[in-house]
Amino acid sequence: MKGSDQPLVGARALWIKNSLPGVNPQRAGAFSREGINACTGMALGHASGHSTSVLRAAQMSVATRFIDDQLTRVTPAAAERLYQFDESPLLARQNRQESNARSYPRRIPLALKRAKGIHVEDVEGRRFIDCLAGAGTLALGHNHPVIIEAIQQVISDELPLHTLDLTTPVKDQFVQDLFGLLPQELANDAKIQFCGPTGTDAVEAALKLVRTATGRSTVLSFQGGYHGMSQGALSLMGSLGPKKPLGALLSAGVQFLPYPYDYRCPFGLGGEQGVRANLHYLENLLNDPEAGVQLPAAVILEVVQGEGGVIPADLDWLRGVRRITEKAGVALIVDEIQSGFARTGKMFAFEHAGIIPDVVIMSKAIGGSLPLAVVVYRSRLDTWLPGAHAGTFRGNQMAMATGSAVMRYLQQHNMCEHATAMGARLVGHLQALQRDFPQLGDIRGRGLMLGVELVDPAGTRDAQGHPPVFARLAPLIQRECLKRGLILELGGRHGSVVRFLPPLVITAEQIDEVAEIFGRALNAAVAQL
Secondary structure, three states, X not given: OOHHHOOOOHHHHHHHHHHOOOOOHHHXXXXXXXXXXXXXXXXXXXXXXXXXXXXXXXXXXXXHHHHHHHHOOOOHHHHOOOOOOOOOHHHHHHHHHOOOOOOHXXXXXXXXXXXXXXXXXXXXXXXXXXXXXXXXXXXXXXXXXXXXXXXXXXXXXXXXXXXXXXXXXXXXXXXXHHHHHOOHHHHOOEEEEEOOOOHHHHHHHHHHHHHHXXXXXXXXXXXXXXXXXOHHHHHOOOOOOOOHHHXXXXXXXXXXXXXXXXXXXXXXXXXXXXXXXXXXXXXXXXXXXXXXXXXXXXXXXXXXXXXXXXXXXXXXXXXXXXXXXXXXXXXXXXXXXXXXXXXXXXXXXXXXXXXXXXXXXXXXXXXXXXXXXXXXXXXXXXXXXXOOOOOHHHHEHHHHHHHHHHHHHHHHOOHHHHHHHHHHHHHHHHHHHHHHOOOEEEEEEEOOEEEEEEEOOOOOOOOOOOOOEOOOHHHHHHHHHHHOOEEOEEEOHHHOEEEEOOOOOOXXXXXXXXXXXXXXXXXXXXXXX
């Protein structure tokens, strides 16, 4: 190597380490000597004749601008040298001491130290764009000022942190803020149940609610659905993998229906024909006395299947499901745990179809990054007895304060419109890549809940003419993205869908950076096949 291709070593690396906290000297190795020299000279020139503190401030200001600028202009060759992942002492202890059920660290082997906005930094000083965002929990990103302010206010005012289900001004404000976001028809007739602070516990509560109210036990769920990992919620999951070891322990009374997966229509049709066939199947199931299914207590669905592969339901299908269930006297439960709170470009994903569910399950973003889960439902279903569903930590006051803060921010800053615009921008970038990479089979989603299904162009095509999934490519892309400072998750059948769930506050420039990194990672991954 020579000239600008030489990595920074010695004094320059030490200067970066000491002067630019959070910038790894090894990552800086991708930057040119000339650039750093110019940056240093500018800082020294601006600070000439000033104190050491002013000099350092000038270094920080000018050099950080230069470094940030260079982070988006690394050559592909240099990018390969950015991040290598060896097991740190923290990760080694985690692997040794934590349960074999741990999940994310197996694919994202990071020990995180600090976080701000859309970025996280690990203990090695490596910086990453977080397009996982706590599986959609961090609507405003990491440590947003309004969230920090809400936490500090609770502490400084010595407010109660835990109250079971006793009310407080913080809790009352949270309920008013939440009901203010609901469609008026639902808000005027709504009840709310605070649950244990996980989405899966809210799913359990919803199941108890509808079974108690109707006296019926059967629930209709959908292939590809994901509603959590507790026993009742797990019984609703389409995937057999997590359920197989449990066998008969799973709750009975769940029947599975085909989901309107347009790219791989279960009826081999797709489009309007696929939607009509799907609705006819549901209607016939509920009305045919020989269908072998008792009238259910409820139908539960995700408007956008998240873990199932970011599959958005057709809006006419959603309207049809609402019409059919209403006519049959079957409650419609919509799981908004991941899709709610502006993620899809509407405050709630079901609003795209203009429907009103009977039950809405909420968690993740509703707590403003802290644990919180609730079920909102029509008052006619409120027939269960006192104590029918409880949880010690349903009185998490801090999460209610941060939840109110995030709800107000989403409204005041038009985050639904922003999510729509940023999602469209990212889709545009992905579609441009699709022209050069036929492995990008289907780009789909709503707002900033997006996914790319990877396909093998050389494989045998299905009834709709689509190639088979390319599961082997997905982890290669994920790994190459991580090496370049981008955290993404996988989902869908055989883990063949690359998922994008960035914080909703992501900017246009940051979307462009995500797409640029993804493009380079995709190129590197395909080259390994």
